[in-house]
Amino acid sequence: MSSPSKILRKVRLASFLERLIQERQVFAPVREGEVILIREIESPSQVVLEYPNAKESPKSVLFPQRETLFWYRAEKGKAEVDIPRDKEQGRVLFGIRPCDARGLLLLDKVFGGDCRDPYYVGKRANTVVVSLGCDDPNPSCFCLSMGGGPCSKEGSDLFLLDVGDRYVAEGVNEKSAALLADETFEKLDEETAALAEKVKRASGASMHPVVLKEKLVEQLERLFNDPVWKDLTESCLGCGICTYLCPTCHCFDLCDEAAGTTGERIRVWDSCQFPLFTQQASGFNPRPTVKERFRQRIMHKFSYLPETQTMPGCVGCGRCVTECPVNLDIREVVTSLSKGNAR
Amino acid sequence: MENPYVPFLMRIEEIIVETEDENIKTFELSFVGKADEERFVYTPGQFAEISVFGKGEAPFGMASTPTRPGRLAFSVSKIGVVTGELHRMEKGDVVGVRGPLGNGYPLESFKTKSLVLVGGGFGFSTLRSLTNFILHDSSRKDYGHLTVIYGARRPGLLLYKRDLEHWRERADLQLHLTVDKGENGWQGHVGFVPDVTRAVAPNPRNAYAVVCGPPAMIHFTLPVLKELGFGDENIFLSLEMRMKCGIGKCGRCNVGSKYICRDGPVFSQQELSRLTTEAHMQEGCTGHGARCTEKHR
Numbered sequence: 001m002s003s004p005s006k007i008l009r010k011v012r013l014a015s016f017l018e019r020l021i022q023e024r025q026v027f028a029p030v031r032e033g034e035v036i037l038i039r040e041i042e043s044p045s046q047v048v049l050e051y052p053n054a055k056e057s058p059k060s061v062l063f064p065q066r067e068t069l070f071w072y073r074a075e076k077g078k079a080e081v082d083i084p085r086d087k088e089q090g091r092v093l094f095g096i097r098p099c100d101a102r103g104l105l106l107l108d109k110v111f112g113g114d115c116r117d118p119y120y121v122g123k124r125a126n127t128v129v130v131s132l133g134c135d136d137p138n139p140s141c142f143c144l145s146m147g148g149g150p151c152s153k154e155g156s157d158l159f160l161l162d163v164g165d166r167y168v169a170e171g172v173n174e175k176s177a178a179l180l181a182d183e184t185f186e187k188l189d190e191e192t193a194a195l196a197e198k199v200k201r202a203s204g205a206s207m208h209p210v211v212l213k214e215k216l217v218e219q220l221e222r223l224f225n226d227p228v229w230k231d232l233t234e235s236c237l238g239c240g241i242c243t244y245l246c247p248t249c250h251c252f253d254l255c256d257e258a259a260g261t262t263g264e265r266i267r268v269w270d271s272c273q274f275p276l277f278t279q280q281a282s283g284f285n286p287r288p289t290v291k292e293r294f295r296q297r298i299m300h301k302f303s304y305l306p307e308t309q310t311m312p313g314c315v316g317c318g319r320c321v322t323e324c325p326v327n328l329d330i331r332e333v334v335t336s337l338s339k340g341n342a343r
Numbered sequence: 344m345e346n347p348y349v350p351f352l353m354r355i356e357e358i359i360v361e362t363e364d365e366n367i368k369t370f371e372l373s374f375v376g377k378a379d380e381e382r383f384v385y386t387p388g389q390f391a392e393i394s395v396f397g398k399g400e401a402p403f404g405m406a407s408t409p410t411r412p413g414r415l416a417f418s419v420s421k422i423g424v425v426t427g428e429l430h431r432m433e434k435g436d437v438v439g440v441r442g443p444l445g446n447g448y449p450l451e452s453f454k455t456k457s458l459v460l461v462g463g464g465f466g467f468s469t470l471r472s473l474t475n476f477i478l479h480d481s482s483r484k485d486y487g488h489l490t491v492i493y494g495a496r497r498p499g500l501l502l503y504k505r506d507l508e509h510w511r512e513r514a515d516l517q518l519h520l521t522v523d524k525g526e527n528g529w530q531g532h533v534g535f536v537p538d539v540t541r542a543v544a545p546n547p548r549n550a551y552a553v554v555c556g557p558p559a560m561i562h563f564t565l566p567v568l569k570e571l572g573f574g575d576e577n578i579f580l581s582l583e584m585r586m587k588c589g590i591g592k593c594g595r596c597n598v599g600s601k602y603i604c605r606d607g608p609v610f611s612q613q614e615l616s617r618l619t620t621e622a623h624m625q626e627g628c629t630g631h632g633a634r635c636t637e638k639h640r
Binding site for chain 2: 069074077078110111118251252254256263270272277278279282296299303
């Protein structure tokens with residue numbers, strides 16, 4: 001059930017956030033040096049809402065780069081395990097972009113499902129996602145090509161749209177109700193509603209689909225053994241920045257950090273772009289070069305995930321496009337492959 | 344909510360040195376918590392992640408049979424960090440065990456059918472589990488003719504010698520042991536597993552073949568089975584990829600649209616032929632040993 005839309009005046013934003021911070025952990029875009037990052041905030045004055053997108057995706061709020069799964073104590077002949085308890089305090093992920101909110105849908109599918117990941121699912125259930133529509137997308141953005149859009153509400157609980165001196169706030173589901181109940185929110189008038197529609201139309205029109213993908217799955221299957229992958233990855237360094245920044249990439253490693261007889265089992269991000277990811281103890285590696293690892297990334301995102309999770313592992317945020325040190329552009333790769341361009 | 348990352352605690356009850364080079368040991372474990380024992384319901388072909396606290400985890404197929412409750416057995420080849428530490432452990436020490444994981448062998452399909460189990464080297468552990476399961480009084484009547492073909496490079500590398508002695512005495516099992524190279528005192532067959540398979544495999548009508556072993560063995564056994572008339576849907580293999588989470592999330596063992604840990608590790612040859620060609624590379628590496636999946640130091 002969606003709540004009716006309301007108005008949040010920009011002049012009242014600080015007081016609203018102030019109250020939120022009293023009750024919950026609030027994560028929002030802040031400026032750190034030259035870049036915008038999603039961080040837990042202590043004061044509304046830290047929040048920057050006029051920004052193209054954060055340098056890193058917000059996935060770390062729900063899926064931290066390093067997370068303790070349990071602590072252990074192991075001595076001769078005995079061992080015990082202690083699991084961290086969830087924080088009772090609720091969280092708000094405030095002001096993230098619609099592509100990143102959609103990215104959470106994929107993480108929900110991966111970490112939810114038949115065998116639920118209690119660490120992710122616990123935090124997710126406790127988090128209200130407030131996304132902010134894009135009125136000025138980056139040149140590297142291609143959300144429309146991936147089934148989203150600059151004003152997509154998928155993955156958010158409360159959707160904000162900047163219409164000048166105010167935001168229009170649309171409740172997407174019941175998780176937004178507690179926030180919308182705050183005194184800051186005013187009734188939506190017709191004039192503002194019309195303005196919001198205009199902004200939405202304009203932002204959609206400012207983007208064009210750039211990635212052809214009609215026959216992508218078919219072509220990927222056909223091209224699996226084609227030498228084209230070698231050509232595509234000639235310049236790839238295998239640095240993994242694409243997977244690090246990606247809002248949907250979720251591969252991880254489990255390892256122990258020991259200090260004497262005690263220690264912890266931790267989960268850390270990992271990447272299919274690294275050679276050790278699949279290297280076996282025998283020395284055998286099914287993906288020995290950059291070519292196979294890059295192919296795995298593309299196949300996983302555009303063939304396997306659409307089949308198993310009904311959505312691609314890409315929301316078109318464009319981070320991998322802007323941050324790749326050798327300008328490997330996933331849009332060009334996918335376009336070329338979907339046209340069936342073999343070597 | 345169940346936490347799939349937290350292991351059960353298990354105590355080492357017995358350590359059996361399996362091979363003459365002492366590189367493979369079988370660890371017999373019992374549950375520290377009685378309630379955990381009841382929660383660990385498994386079938387042959389499934390696997391578990393063994394934790395050595397402070398070193399990490401590695402996956403191993405259960406070498407024990409669920410028809411013998413209270414104990415789990417894992418055969419461990421010493422090769423990496425976790426297995427190296429396991430080999431230093433002693434009776435009474437406590438490890439973590441997370442599982443059961445994976446799908447296991449399709450026991451329902453196997454019922455009433457003839458079975459030929461083809462194993463080589465270290466990949467034999469889950470076939471031992473399957474054999475002992477079928478041979479148990481409570482299940483033997485459900486299955487047909489049972490042929491077990493098991494090969495090793497040398498006699499001293501054959502695992503589970505106590506079981507082999509016992510199986511040899513059973514009239515309801517055809518056991519064919521073979522070694523690549525005989526040694527003093529070896530009275531048995533000398534030759535390669537695919538050749539033995541060609542000679543002794545049952546009629547493929549109403550029969551299933553299960554293959555688990557090193558790359559070369561599988562590579563040469565599959566064509567033999569095909570030649571004998573076994574259809575792809577009647578040949579099962581247990582695959583191996585480097586694994587971590589064991590529950591289809593961490594991404595490591597993803598091949599095609601499958602996760603080896605969650606959708607496998609047991610697949611029919613028919614299922615594999617539908618996966619990308621990458622899957623066929625994996626055929627070479629089966630048997631859930633840390634040999635393949637554990638990371639080097």
